[in-house]
Amino acid sequence: QKEVEQNSGPLSVPEGAIASLNCTYSDRGSQSFFWYRQYSGKSPELIMFIYSNGDKEDGRFTAQLNKASQYVSLLIRDSQPSDSATYLCAVTLSGYQKVTFGTGTKLQVIP
Amino acid sequence: DTGVSQDPRHKITKRGQNVTFRCDPISEHNRLYWYRQTLGQGPEFLTYFQNEAQLEKSRLLSDRFSAERPKGSFSTLEIQRTEQGDSAMYLCASRWTGDTEAFFGQGTRLTVV
Numbered sequence: 660q661k662e663v664e665q666n667s668g669p670l671s672v673p674e675g676a677i678a679s680l681n682c683t684y685s686d687r688g689s690q691s692f693f694w695y696r697q698y699s700g701k702s703p704e705l706i707m708f709i710y711s712n713g714d715k716e717d718g719r720f721t722a723q724l725n726k727a728s729q730y731v732s733l734l735i736r737d738s739q740p741s742d743s744a745t746y747l748c749a750v751t752l753s754g755y756q757k758v759t760f761g762t763g764t765k766l767q768v769i770p
Numbered sequence: 771d772t773g774v775s776q777d778p779r780h781k782i783t784k785r786g787q788n789v790t791f792r793c794d795p796i797s798e799h800n801r802l803y804w805y806r807q808t809l810g811q812g813p814e815f816l817t818y819f820q821n822e823a824q825l826e827k828s829r830l831l832s833d834r835f836s837a838e839r840p841k842g843s844f845s846t847l848e849i850q851r852t853e854q855g856d857s858a859m860y861l862c863a864s865r866w867t868g869d870t871e872a873f874f875g876q877g878t879r880l881t882v883v
Contacts, residue, residue, distance in 0.1 A: 667810070693871055702861055702874040703813065747812050749872075756801060757826055758863070758872050760812035 662686065663750050665761035673769050678735040680764050682748030685729070691751040692724055692731045696744045697763065703747055707733065738768045772796060774875035776862050782881045783852055790848045791878045795864030802845050803872060804837055805861040813861055819845060852882045 664683050672678045680694075691710055695703035707722040709715045709731065715722045721734040731750075735742055745763040752759060775794040783789050795802050800821050805813035816835065817827045821842035834852075839845040849856055859879050863872040 663812075665812075702859075702877050704874070705871045708871050756820065757815050757818050758803065758865075759815060760805075762810075762812045 661761075662752065662759045663748055663761035665746075665748050665764050667762055668765040669767050670764055671767045671769055672738050674738060674740060676738050678738045678742065678766055678768070680733040680735075680746050680748075680766065682731045682733075682761055683729055684731070684748075684750045686750070686752045687726075687729065689726075689729075689750045689752055692722070693749040693751075693758070694720075694722060694731075694733045695747040695749060695760075697747055698744045706746075735766075738766075740768045740770050742766060743768045774862055774864050774873050776860075776875035776878050778878055779876060780879050780881075782883060785854060785882055786851055788848065788850045789852060789880065790846055791860055791862075791880075792844060792846050793862030793864075793875060794844045795862070796873060797843075799864035799866050799873075800842070801865045801867070801872075802839060803863045803865075804845070804847050805863065807859045807861055807877075808857075816847070849880075852880075854882050856880060857882045 694707045697703045709722040709724045719736045723732045745765045747763045748761040749758050777792045802819045804816040807813045817837045819839040834850045837847045859877045861877045862875045865872040
């Protein structure tokens with residue numbers, strides 16, 4: 660079982676819709692959860708981070724964490740073509756300081 | 771520019787040659803990471819430093835790879851006797867103590883021909 664799992668996609672949504680990206684992780688002691696966006700040929704850039712169960716909102720983005728289910732998600736409201744990118748879920752595992760990434764979900768927002 | 775800086779941005783080398791990459795982290799960050807990313811995959815952890823100490827190294831990393839951070843500031847990643855399978859984007863990231871986000875440099879794209 661991979662430490663961090665994501666559906667590779669592509670996930671296609673129409674412009675203006677809500678895009679829902681999901682991630683599961685294997686270590687119950689995981690403490691910190693991050694969503695990065697990566698455009699083709701570019702390095703990852705942080706969008707959101709979340710530490711506690713529940714929702715965290717920042718503009719059009721909402722991160723949701725459910726530690727009991729070992730599940731973290733990212734919602735993008737009013738999706739724009741400029742949101743088309745690969746979204747990487749990352750986790751800091753318990754007892755370690757390395758940041759482990761999933762394989763990423765490719766999002767396509769169709770105008 | 772106070773972000774993470776990597777040099778060079780691109781490197782083309784012949785198989786069997788040695789290459790060295792440099793990473794300058796954000797100045798106040800004590801943790802520095804090296805990742806490798808191939809097309810369609812997420813960043814794969816290679817190694818991690820806290821200050822000058824190399825605290826973890828991936829089992830996937832062969833003995834052809836070595837990394838240093840001699841003064842706890844910049845870091846170098848060396849690949850000896852490069853192979854075509856080493857072709858990838860090599861990413862450096864840094865972060866401060868605690869559960870803070872990691873900031874990435876622009877990466878070094880290595881092509882082994």
